[in-house]
Amino acid sequence: MRARTLPLALLLTSAILAGGLATLAWGELGVRLPDLAEAVRGEAGTKTVFVLERLRGPRLLVGIGAGLAFGLAGALFQTVTRNPLGSPDVIGLGAGAGAGVALATLFAPGLVPAPVGAVLGAGVAIGLVHLSTGLGFASPARVIITGIGVSAMATAATQYVVAVALRDSSTQLAGYLVGTLNSRSLGQAVLIGVILLVLAPLLALLAHDLRMMDLGDQLADALGARAVRTRTWAILLSVLLAAAGVAVAGPIAFVALSAPHIARRMVGSPGPHLVLSALVGALIMVLADFAVQHVGPVQDLPVGVITAGFGGVYLGYLLITAWKKADA
Amino acid sequence: MTRLPPWAALAAVTALLALACLASLVLGARETDLAGVWAVLRGGGEEHLRQVVAAREPRTVLGAAVGAALAASGVLIQGVTRNPLGEPGLLGVTSGASAAVVTATAFLGFSGGAATVWVALPGAALAVVVVHLLGRPAGTHSVVPLILAGAVVSAVLYAYIQAMILTRPEVFDSYRHWAVGSLAGASYGTLVAVAPALVLGVVLAAIAAPGLNTLALGDDVATSLGTPVALLRATSLLAATLLAAAATAAVGPIAFVGLAVPHLVRALVGGDHRWQLPVSLVLGAALLLGSDVLARVIARPQELMVGVVTAFLGAPFLLWAVRRGRVTT
Numbered sequence: 070m071r072a073r074t075l076p077l078a079l080l081l082t083s084a085i086l087a088g089g090l091a092t093l094a095w096g097e098l099g100v101r102l103p104d105l106a107e108a109v110r111g112e113a114g115t116k117t118v119f120v121l122e123r124l125r126g127p128r129l130l131v132g133i134g135a136g137l138a139f140g141l142a143g144a145l146f147q148t149v150t151r152n153p154l155g156s157p158d159v160i161g162l163g164a165g166a167g168a169g170v171a172l173a174t175l176f177a178p179g180l181v182p183a184p185v186g187a188v189l190g191a192g193v194a195i196g197l198v199h200l201s202t203g204l205g206f207a208s209p210a211r212v213i214i215t216g217i218g219v220s221a222m223a224t225a226a227t228q229y230v231v232a233v234a235l236r237d238s239s240t241q242l243a244g245y246l247v248g249t250l251n252s253r254s255l256g257q258a259v260l261i262g263v264i265l266l267v268l269a270p271l272l273a274l275l276a277h278d279l280r281m282m283d284l285g286d287q288l289a290d291a292l293g294a295r296a297v298r299t300r301t302w303a304i305l306l307s308v309l310l311a312a313a314g315v316a317v318a319g320p321i322a323f324v325a326l327s328a329p330h331i332a333r334r335m336v337g338s339p340g341p342h343l344v345l346s347a348l349v350g351a352l353i354m355v356l357a358d359f360a361v362q363h364v365g366p367v368q369d370l371p372v373g374v375i376t377a378g379f380g381g382v383y384l385g386y387l388l389i390t391a392w393k394k395a396d397a
Numbered sequence: 398m399t400r401l402p403p404w405a406a407l408a409a410v411t412a413l414l415a416l417a418c419l420a421s422l423v424l425g426a427r428e429t430d431l432a433g434v435w436a437v438l439r440g441g442g443e444e445h446l447r448q449v450v451a452a453r454e455p456r457t458v459l460g461a462a463v464g465a466a467l468a469a470s471g472v473l474i475q476g477v478t479r480n481p482l483g484e485p486g487l488l489g490v491t492s493g494a495s496a497a498v499v500t501a502t503a504f505l506g507f508s509g510g511a512a513t514v515w516v517a518l519p520g521a522a523l524a525v526v527v528v529h530l531l532g533r534p535a536g537t538h539s540v541v542p543l544i545l546a547g548a549v550v551s552a553v554l555y556a557y558i559q560a561m562i563l564t565r566p567e568v569f570d571s572y573r574h575w576a577v578g579s580l581a582g583a584s585y586g587t588l589v590a591v592a593p594a595l596v597l598g599v600v601l602a603a604i605a606a607p608g609l610n611t612l613a614l615g616d617d618v619a620t621s622l623g624t625p626v627a628l629l630r631a632t633s634l635l636a637a638t639l640l641a642a643a644a645t646a647a648v649g650p651i652a653f654v655g656l657a658v659p660h661l662v663r664a665l666v667g668g669d670h671r672w673q674l675p676v677s678l679v680l681g682a683a684l685l686l687g688s689d690v691l692a693r694v695i696a697r698p699q700e701l702m703v704g705v706v707t708a709f710l711g712a713p714f715l716l717w718a719v720r721r722g723r724v725t726t
C-alpha cells in the first residue's frame with residue numbers, strides 16, 4: 070500500500086506543475102517557458118513581469134497553497150471523525166467566514182477587508198462550536214451537531230445581509246462567498262506558504278497516531294495513540310488549515326471534502342493519506358483556476374463554483390462506481 | 398428529566414399553537430390590539446383593521462401548515478435514516494427547489510410571486526428522484542449512499558445556482574429574496590397550490606409512523622418482526638419529500654424547523670413515533686408561527702424574514718441541548 074504512495078505523489082506533483090505552467094502560458098498574455106527562464110534570470114520584459122507578479126503568478130500560488138491546505142484539512146477531519154462527509158465546512162467554518170464577510174460589509178463597508186472579516190467569522194464560528202459542545206473537540210458527534218447549528222445561524226445571517234443589502238454590494242458579496250482567486254497578491258501567497266510550513270512538522274508528528282484512528286478509539290488507545298488527544302489536535306489543525314485557505318481564497322466549497330475521497334480511491338486503501346490528499350486538493354484548485362481563466366463557458370466565474378460543480382460530479386461518479394463494485 | 402405523559406404533551410403544544418395563532422393575528426409591524434382584531438373576526442370592526450387582519454389570516458394559516466410540514470418531514474427522515482441530523486435539505490429538496498426557481502427566472506422570464514410554487518415543487522421533486530436513483534445501490538439497505546447522493550446533488554445544484562446568479566444580476570435580484578425564506582406576501586392561493594401535496598404527505602406519514610418504531614431497532618430486527626422494511630422506507634421518504642417540497646415551494650427554504658423540532662419532541666414524548674408525529678406537527682406549526690411573529694415585531698417598523706429568525710432561535714437551542722447532553726448521538 071505504501072509502495073503506491075510515492076509514485077502517485079510524483080504523478081500528482083507533475084500534474085500540478087503541468088497545470089500551473091499551462092495556466093501561465095495560455096492565451097494572449099501567456100508567459101511561455103522561455104519567458105519563464107528569462108524571468109528566473111531577471112531578464113524578463115515588463116509584460117512578463119506584470120503577468121507573473123500581478124496577474125497570474127499570485128493566484129496560481131495562492132490556489133496551490135489553498136488547495137494543499139484544504140486537502141490536508143479534509144483528510145484530517147474525515148479520519149478523526151470517521152465521517153465520509155466530514156470537512157471543516159460541516160462544522161461551520163465556511164459559513165462562519167461568509168457571515169463574517171457579510172456582516173463586515175453591512176456594518177463597516179470599506180473598513181474591514183474581506184479576508185479579515187472571513188477569518189474573524191470563521192474564528193467566532195469555530196469558537197462557538199468549541200464552547201457549545203461542552204467537551205471541546207473531543208466528541209466528533211457533538212462537534213458535528215453543534216457545527217450544523219452554528220452553520221445554520223451563520224448562513225441565515227449571510228442570507229439576510231444579501232437580501233437586504235444593495236444590489237451592487239450584494240453581487241460582489243455573493244462572488245466572494247463562493248471563493249475566488251481573482252486579484253490575489255504575492256503577500257497572500259506568502260501567507261499561506263508560511264502557514265503550511267509552520268504546520269507541517271506538527272502534521273508529521275500527528276501522522277503516526279492518526280493512522281491508528283481508523284481502528285477505533287479503544288484499539289487506538291491500546292496502541293498508544295491516545296484517541297481523544299489525537300482527535301483534538303487533528304481537528305484543531307484541520308480548522309487552522311481550512312481557515313488559512315479561507316483567508317487567502319474565500320470559503321471554497323468541496324475541495325476539503327472530495328480531495329481525501331479521491332486520494333483514497335487512487336491508493337485503493339483506507340487511511341488518512343495526508344500528502345496525497347493535499348496534492349489532490351492543490352491539483353483541483355489549479356485545474357479549476359485554469360478553467361475560469363481560459364475555458365470559454367465558465368470564464369470569469371469564481372473558482373468556487375467550478376470546484377463545487379465538478380467536485381460534486383466527480384464524487385458522485387466515485388460513489389456510484391464504488392457501489393457497483395460492492396454489488397458485483 | 399421527568400417526562401410528561403404523551404397526551405399531556407400534545408395538549409400543551411396545542412395550547413402553544415393556539416397562542417401562536419392568536420399572536421400571529423394580533424401582533425405585526427402595524428400595531429393592533431386584541432379587542433379590535435376580535436371585533437374583525439366576528440365580522441365587524443374598523444375598515445383598516447379588517448385589511449390588516451385579512452393580510453394576516455392567510456399568513457397565519459400558511460405559516461402553521463409550513464411549520465407542521467417541515468417538522469413532520471424531519472421526524473420521518475430522522476426515523477428512516479436513524480440519523481439525528483436528518484433534515485429535508487439532505488434529500489435535495491431545498492437545492493432542487495432553488496435551482497428550479499433560478500432556472501425559471503433566467504430562461505423563462507419568471508418573476509416570482511405565488512406562481513413560484515409551480516416552479517419550485519417539480520424542481521424539488523426532480524432533485525429528490527435523482528438523489529434516490531443515485532443513492533439506491535442494489536443489495537444494500539444502508540441509507541448512507543442516499544445521504545451521500547443528496548450531498549452530491551445539492552453541491553452540483555448549488556454550483557449551478559451560483560454560476561447563474563453571478564452571471565445574471567436580474568436573476569440574482571429575485572433569487573436572493575426568495576432564498577431567505579419568508580412568509581410576507583403569503584396568500585391562500587399558495588396554500589391551495591401546495592395543499593394536495595401536504596395532505597397526501599400527512600396521510601402517508603400517519604401510515605408509516607408506527608412502523609418506524611420497529612425500524613429503530615435495526616433493519617434485521619424489524620424484518621424479523623414482520624415489518625416490510627423497504628416499503629416502509631419508501632413510504633416515509635415519499636411523505637417526507639412531499640411535505641418538505643411543498644413547504645419550501647410555498648415560502649422558500651426555512652432552516653432548522655425540520656431538524657430541531659423532532660429533537661424537542663423526543664425530549665417531550667420519547668421515542669414512540671406514533672406520538673412523535675402528531676406532537677411534531679403541532680409544535681412545528683407553533684414554532685414557525687412564533688418565529689414569524691417575532692420576525693414581524695423585533696425590528697419594527699421593518700420585518701425580518703422568518704427563515705432568519707428560525708435559525709437564530711433554533712440553533713442556540715440545539716447548542717444548549719448538545720451541551721447538556723440532551724441530544725443523543
